[in-house]
Amino acid sequence: MSDRPSIVLIGGGGHCHSVLDVIEQENRFHILGIIDDNLPLDHKILGYSVIGADADIPKFNGESVYFLITVGHIKSYSIRLKLAKLLEKHKYKLASVISPRAYVSSHARIGRGTVVMHNAFVNANVEIGDHCIINTHAGIEHDAVIGDFCHISTGAIVNGNCIIEKGCFLGSNSTISNGKNIVRDSIIGAGTFYK
Amino acid sequence: MSDRPSIVLIGGGGHCHSVLDVIEQENRFHILGIIDDNLPLDHKILGYSVIGADADIPKFNGESVYFLITVGHIKSYSIRLKLAKLLEKHKYKLASVISPRAYVSSHARIGRGTVVMHNAFVNANVEIGDHCIINTHAGIEHDAVIGDFCHISTGAIVNGNCIIEKGCFLGSNSTISNGKNIVRDSIIGAGTFYK
Amino acid sequence: MSDRPSIVLIGGGGHCHSVLDVIEQENRFHILGIIDDNLPLDHKILGYSVIGADADIPKFNGESVYFLITVGHIKSYSIRLKLAKLLEKHKYKLASVISPRAYVSSHARIGRGTVVMHNAFVNANVEIGDHCIINTHAGIEHDAVIGDFCHISTGAIVNGNCIIEKGCFLGSNSTISNGKNIVRDSIIGAGTFYK
Numbered sequence: 001m002s003d004r005p006s007i008v009l010i011g012g013g014g015h016c017h018s019v020l021d022v023i024e025q026e027n028r029f030h031i032l033g034i035i036d037d038n039l040p041l042d043h044k045i046l047g048y049s050v051i052g053a054d055a056d057i058p059k060f061n062g063e064s065v066y067f068l069i070t071v072g073h074i075k076s077y078s079i080r081l082k083l084a085k086l087l088e089k090h091k092y093k094l095a096s097v098i099s100p101r102a103y104v105s106s107h108a109r110i111g112r113g114t115v116v117m118h119n120a121f122v123n124a125n126v127e128i129g130d131h132c133i134i135n136t137h138a139g140i141e142h143d144a145v146i147g148d149f150c151h152i153s154t155g156a157i158v159n160g161n162c163i164i165e166k167g168c169f170l171g172s173n174s175t176i177s178n179g180k181n182i183v184r185d186s187i188i189g190a191g192t193f194y195k
Numbered sequence: 196m197s198d199r200p201s202i203v204l205i206g207g208g209g210h211c212h213s214v215l216d217v218i219e220q221e222n223r224f225h226i227l228g229i230i231d232d233n234l235p236l237d238h239k240i241l242g243y244s245v246i247g248a249d250a251d252i253p254k255f256n257g258e259s260v261y262f263l264i265t266v267g268h269i270k271s272y273s274i275r276l277k278l279a280k281l282l283e284k285h286k287y288k289l290a291s292v293i294s295p296r297a298y299v300s301s302h303a304r305i306g307r308g309t310v311v312m313h314n315a316f317v318n319a320n321v322e323i324g325d326h327c328i329i330n331t332h333a334g335i336e337h338d339a340v341i342g343d344f345c346h347i348s349t350g351a352i353v354n355g356n357c358i359i360e361k362g363c364f365l366g367s368n369s370t371i372s373n374g375k376n377i378v379r380d381s382i383i384g385a386g387t388f389y390k
Numbered sequence: 391m392s393d394r395p396s397i398v399l400i401g402g403g404g405h406c407h408s409v410l411d412v413i414e415q416e417n418r419f420h421i422l423g424i425i426d427d428n429l430p431l432d433h434k435i436l437g438y439s440v441i442g443a444d445a446d447i448p449k450f451n452g453e454s455v456y457f458l459i460t461v462g463h464i465k466s467y468s469i470r471l472k473l474a475k476l477l478e479k480h481k482y483k484l485a486s487v488i489s490p491r492a493y494v495s496s497h498a499r500i501g502r503g504t505v506v507m508h509n510a511f512v513n514a515n516v517e518i519g520d521h522c523i524i525n526t527h528a529g530i531e532h533d534a535v536i537g538d539f540c541h542i543s544t545g546a547i548v549n550g551n552c553i554i555e556k557g558c559f560l561g562s563n564s565t566i567s568n569g570k571n572i573v574r575d576s577i578i579g580a581g582t583f584y585k
Contacts, residue, residue, distance in 0.1 A: 014355040014373075017337040021300045021319040029370075046302055046319060074373065101298050102233055103491050103508050105411045107436050118298050119316050119334070121491075121509050121526055124411040124436060136316060137334050137352065139509070139527050141544055142407040155352045155370065157527065157545045157563055160404040172354055173370040173388070175563040175581045177543065178404075178464065191370045191388030193563065193581030209550040209568075212532040216495045216514040241497050241514060269568065296493050296511075313493050314511050314529070331511060332529050332547065349531055350547045350565065367549055368565040368583065386565045386583030 004030045006064060007095050010057070010083055011071030012036035012045050018136065019070045020046050022099045022117055029095065032065060057086055068096035069113060071135060073151040075169050081149060084113065084131050094130070102134075111148065120163050129166070138170075140177075153190065196217070199225045201259060202290050205252070205278055206266030207231035207240050214265045215241050217294045217312055224290065228261060229263065252281055261290035264308060267347040269326055270364050270382050276344060279326050298330075306343065314350065324361070333365075336373075348385065393419045396454060397485050400427035400447070400473055401461030402435050408526065409460045410436050412489045412507055419485065422455060447476055456485035459503060463523055463541040465559050465577050471539060474503065474521050484520070492524075501538065519556070528560075531568075543580065 005169055009016055015063040016034060016163060016181035023029055033051030036043075037043045043050040052059075060067075069083050087094065094113035101118040108122045111130035116122060119167065129148035138152040141159045146152065147166035163181045169191030176182065180194060188194055203222035204211055211229060218224055228246030231238075238245040247254075255262075264278050282289065289308035292297055296313040303317045306325035311317060316334045324343035329335065333347040336354045341347065342361035351366040353359060358376045367383030371377065375389060383389055397419035399406055413419055423441030426433075433440040442449075450457075453533035459473050463491040477484065484503035488494055500566060506512060511529045519538035524530065527540040531549045536542065537556035545563040548554060553571045561580030566572065570584060578584055 017302075018317040018355070021302060021337075024301070106414070107407075107411060118318070119314070119509070121231060123508070123526060124407040136336060137332075137527075139544060141526060142404045142411075154334060155350075155545075156353060159544060159562055160408070169275045170389075172372070173352055173368065173563065177562070177580060189388070190372060190390065191386075191581075193561075193579070195580065209532045212497075212514040213550070215532070216532075219496070293545060313513070331513060331531060332527075349529060349549060350545075366583075367567070368547055368563065384583070385567060385585065386581075 002094075004028060006030045006032040007066045007067055007068060008032050008035060008051070008060065009068050009070040010035045011069060012039050012050060012052070013072055015072035015133070016070040017046060018116055018117060019049060019068065019097065022097055022115065025100055025118070026097060029066065029097075031098060034070075054083075054086075057083075058090060058092075060092070062090055062092045066093045067113075068095040068115070069131060071167075073149075073169060077131075077149045077151070077167055077169070080131060081167075083148075087113075108140075111167075123160075135172075147184070156188075198259055199223060201225045201227040202261045202263060203227050203230060203246070203255065204263050204265040205230045206251070206264060206274075207234050207238075207245060208265075208267055210267035210328070211265035212241060213312060214263065214292065214310055215243060217292055217310065220295055220313070221292060224261065224292075229265075243332060249278075249281075252278075253285055255285075255287070257285055257287045260287045262308075263290040263292060263310070264326060268344075268364060272326075272344045272346070272362055272364070276362075279344075282308075303335075318355075330367075342379070351383075394418060395456055395543045396420045396422040397458060398422050398425060398441070399451065399458050399460040400425045400444070401459060401469075402429050402433075402440060403460075403462055405462035405523070406460035407436060408507060409458065409487065409505055410438060412487055412505065415490055415508070416487060419456065419487075420493070424460075442478075446474075447473075448480060450480075450482070452480055452482045456483045457503075458485040458487060459521060463539075463559060467521075467539045467541070467557055467559070470521060471557075474539075478504075498530075513550075525562075538576070546578075 003162040043045040099115040101120040105124045107124040109125040113131040116134045116138040129147040133151040144162045153172040156170045159178045165184040177195040266347040293311040298316040301323040308326040311329045312331040323341040328346040339357045348367040351365040354373045356374040360379040362380040372390040488506040489507040497514040498516040503521040506524045507526040518536040523541040534552045543562040546560045549568045551569040555574040557575040567585040
């Protein structure tokens with residue numbers, strides 16, 4: 001049906017809408033459908049079908065399809081973590097999705113299962129882990145390190161040389177001062193300046 | 196003189212400067228000139244002429260020209276509302292202007308007389324009313340609804356699933372938390388986080 | 391070796407990393423190397439060599455090379471000022487660097503030795519002085535004036551008609567209200583709204 005690899009998204013809420021938009025613009029994947037426990041089969045999300053529930057995840061042919069977790073992460077990432085373990089158990093391939101509207105430096109590294117949304121930027125020498133959300137308009141400055149399962153929300157800015165450890169949630173439009181270390185599983189309030 | 200439709204801007208202040216820049220970049224309209232009550236005829240604004248005052252608005256041929264209100268909206272939109280009623284009375288055509296530097300999802304809807312300025316983003320499933328200003332670097336996240344006559348100022352972020360009712364002013368770099376409802380004619384201070 | 395003019399960067403820290411990324415994307419200069427007092431000769435920064443210390447600055451052939459100060463400016467710009475005087479004394483040519491990912495209005499003017507980083511915007515009728523840093527994602531709105539040696543940090547927004555005098559530091563994600571005058575050598579805290 002398509003020369004492009006297929007992708008299945010897990011989670012059909014609002015974050016999924018944004019990610020669908022990015023995948024369409026990136027035009028690198030054929031969107032097979034969405035897995036969601038709370039939506040009926042064949043329910044349409046921006047024109048794409050719900051094709052199963054979490055219990056169906058083990059039934060896929062792991063050779064021919066990529067997966068991406070599109071459950072949102074507001075404060076807690078426990079559902080995303082559980083799903084990631086399930087995908088890992090089945091040795092499924094994880095997609096990384098980068099909006100063509102984002103800027104990712106050629107000197108940066110992006111993990112597996114991570115999305116970089118429209119208008120975000122990832123500057124020189126940055127390292128981003130697996131299963132992260134670098135949301136719309138967010139920015140990661142030079143030499144920063146972002147651990148696995150972090151959500152850098154819309155418009156948030158991580159300044160140069162910061163280390164954001166695993167599982168952090170940085171609220172919308174928050175700002176992290178140069179060179180700070182945000183410890184594991186921290187929640188930084190929206191609109192705040194962390195210094 | 197030009198195959199492109201003509202446009203007349205109403206209001207020659209600072210917001211007009213920004214909009215002129217966007218219209219030039221969009222390159223979709225021939226700029227006929229600017230209507231302003233406080234500037235002399237033939238006064239130049241970025242090279243374009245003041246061609247009349249508000250009293251001249253009824254004299255145009257509504258078949259051949261589009262209109263856009265470029266009076267700013269800081270806190271109050273009463274002048275913009277009055278002008279909109281005047282344009283409506285004459286059944287004039289309203290331009291919508293979208294910067295080629297902005298991102299507007301193909302899953303979003305934009306009203307008439309609305310401008311989306313440089314570097315702004317309008318994400319999937321968003322609905323924006325008439326006569327709105329989505330200013331430079333502002334962002335509207337997935338599934339949000341913006342009523343008529345709203346000004347989302349520079350760098351402000353409306354997060355997912357918000358409803359911003361008619362006539363709201365969201366100050367520069369303000370942030371609206373996910374799923375909030377901002378009631379009609381609200382003023383949200385610059386730099387604040389509304390939760 | 392290259393038809394493009396050569397450029398030497400002075401200062402090899404984090405800000406230099408970001409600037410190197412911009413110069414690469416702009417693709418207008420051949421990067422000759424970096425001058426740094428604290429790094430050994432031939433040390434590599436994103437693949438480019440340290441080629442000398444400040445004491446070597448007078449030894450260049452000023453006809454064939456451009457210079458850009460890439461020492462950062464957090465709060466104080468005294469080192470940048472001292473280097474600028476040295477470059478001036480030798481009548482060296484100053485590079486201005488504008489990311490192709492930034493937006494600079496054709497109605498704006500940018501000084502010498504100034505950098506406009508990725509995703510920044512400089513709107514209509516803006517005037518920016520010499521040796522400024524308009525950092526990633528920062529925005530300067532219509533009709534604003536930015537003096538020499540200002541650093542508008544990541545994500546900061548200067549709204550319309552502001553005057554930012556010489557040597558100001560506007561912290562990350564700070565916001566300046568419309569029409570304000572920020573006096574010489576001011577420091578505006580990150581994340582704050584100045585009204």
